[in-house]
Each structure stands twice: as structure tokens, then as C-alpha cells.
Amino acid sequence: MSSRKETILKAAKRTAKQAHAAASKKVQKSRVSIGIDPHRHCSVCWKPIPLDSEPAICSSVECSTIFERREKSRRRFSFVMYLGIAIFVGMLGIQIFIGATG
Numbered sequence: 001m002s003s004r005k006e007t008i009l010k011a012a013k014r015t016a017k018q019a020h021a022a023a024s025k026k027v028q029k030s031r032v033s034i035g036i037d038p039h040r041h042c043s044v045c046w047k048p049i050p051l052d053s054e055p056a057i058c059s060s061v062e063c064s065t066i067f068e069r070r071e072k073s074r075r076r077f078s079f080v081m082y083l084g085i086a087i088f089v090g091m092l093g094i095q096i097f098i099g100a101t102g
């Protein structure tokens, strides 16, 4: 009984040690990558832009217009998709309801 407990404890300790090692490794890696100039890219023209730019586009008006249009169509698409799912679920519910009563 006690040996089993000990084994579990040992495993837990080992896991914690591994997690700690992985975490410290990650920190080291990110520290190294800071030297390689962190940046992101404009989602329209892929020009390098500052890391903190939000939304992820450059200062170009053309890019912001394209991005806005894309965003709008994306929103419309997700709305239509949710509407379709709602209709599907509603019809399924009606069918179950009809099946249960009749």
C-alpha cells in the first residue's frame, strides 16, 4: 500500500521536474529569439510590421480597406453558417418533436 503511494509520489515529482525543465528551456529559447528582431506581417501585403500592431495590417490605406472588406465578408460568412446550423438544429428538433408525439 505504502510502496504504491511512494511510486505515485515519485512519478509526480519526476513529472514536475520535467515540466520545470521544459519551462526553463522555453524561456531560454524565447530569450534567444528576441535577438532576431520580433515582428509580424501585414495580413494583406505581408510587409513586416511592428509586433504590437492591431489589427495585423501595415499603415497602408489600401491594406486597411482590403482588411476591412475581408473582415466584413468573414463576419457575414460566420453569420450565415450559424444561421444554417440553427435552422438545421431547429428542423431536427421539430422532427424529434413530431416523432415523439405522432
Ligand SMILES: [Zn+2]
Residues within 6 Å of the ligand: 042, 043, 044, 045, 046, 047, 057, 058, 059, 060, 063
Ligand atoms: Zn499591408
